[in-house]
Amino acid sequence: MQLMVNGQPYLVDEERDRLLLWVLRDELGLTGTKFGCGIGLCGSCTVHLDGIPTRACITLLSAADGKEVRTLEGLAEIGANGEMVFHPVQQAFLDEQVPQCSWCMSGQMMTAAALLEKNPKPNAEEIRQAMDAVYCRCGTYHRIRKAVARAAELAGQSRSQLG
Ligand code: FES
Ligand code: FES
Known part of the structure; x- marks a missing residue:
C-alpha cells in the first residue's frame, strides 16, 4: 500500500496487524515518534492522521490507508532560503525550555499542534484539557x-504578518 507521511509517498507492505508506530520508526526511519507504554495510555507515540491526534502504538497500518500521516519530522517547514523554520509549537517549547528527559515531547508537540490547528486561540482550560492527554513522567505540565x-501567540503573530 502507499502511505503518505509528511507529504511524501512511501510504499509499504500491507500485512495484517502491523502497527503504524513500528512502520514509521523501523521501516521509514522516522524515529521522532516515540514508544512509551505501547497500550494507548501515555500519548508519547502521538501522530496526526488527517490532522487528528492518534496513538500510533495501537493504530493498525491499514487505518492510515488513504490518510495523511504527520509526524514530528513534518512539523517544521523549509523557508524561502532553504533554512528550517520551526513550527510555532517547536519554537515555543524551546523558548519556554520545556523538555526535561524529552521522552514525551514528540507526543506533547504533536498534540499541541493538533489543538492549535483546530482551535487557534485556546483558553487556559482548553489547553489543560487537550494537553492532559499526554503523560509527562518528569512533570513538566506547567511549562x-x-x-x-x-x-x-506566535502562530497568531505570523498569521498577521502574512496579511
Ligand atoms: S506508546 Fe502509544 S500511547 Fe503510550
Ligand atoms: S520531559 Fe520527561 S517524560 Fe516528559
Missing part, C-alpha cells in the same frame, strides 16, 4: 501549558 499558550 507545557505555558508553551502552548505561547505557541498560539
Whole structure:
C-alpha cells in the first residue's frame, strides 16, 4: 500500500496487524515518534492522521490507508532560503525550555499542534484539557501549558504578518 507521511509517498507492505508506530520508526526511519507504554495510555507515540491526534502504538497500518500521516519530522517547514523554520509549537517549547528527559515531547508537540490547528486561540482550560492527554513522567505540565499558550501567540503573530 502507499502511505503518505509528511507529504511524501512511501510504499509499504500491507500485512495484517502491523502497527503504524513500528512502520514509521523501523521501516521509514522516522524515529521522532516515540514508544512509551505501547497500550494507548501515555500519548508519547502521538501522530496526526488527517490532522487528528492518534496513538500510533495501537493504530493498525491499514487505518492510515488513504490518510495523511504527520509526524514530528513534518512539523517544521523549509523557508524561502532553504533554512528550517520551526513550527510555532517547536519554537515555543524551546523558548519556554520545556523538555526535561524529552521522552514525551514528540507526543506533547504533536498534540499541541493538533489543538492549535483546530482551535487557534485556546483558553487556559482548553489547553489543560487537550494537553492532559499526554503523560509527562518528569512533570513538566506547567511549562507545557505555558508553551502552548505561547505557541498560539506566535502562530497568531505570523498569521498577521502574512496579511
Ligand atoms: S506508546 Fe502509544 S500511547 Fe503510550
Ligand atoms: S520531559 Fe520527561 S517524560 Fe516528559
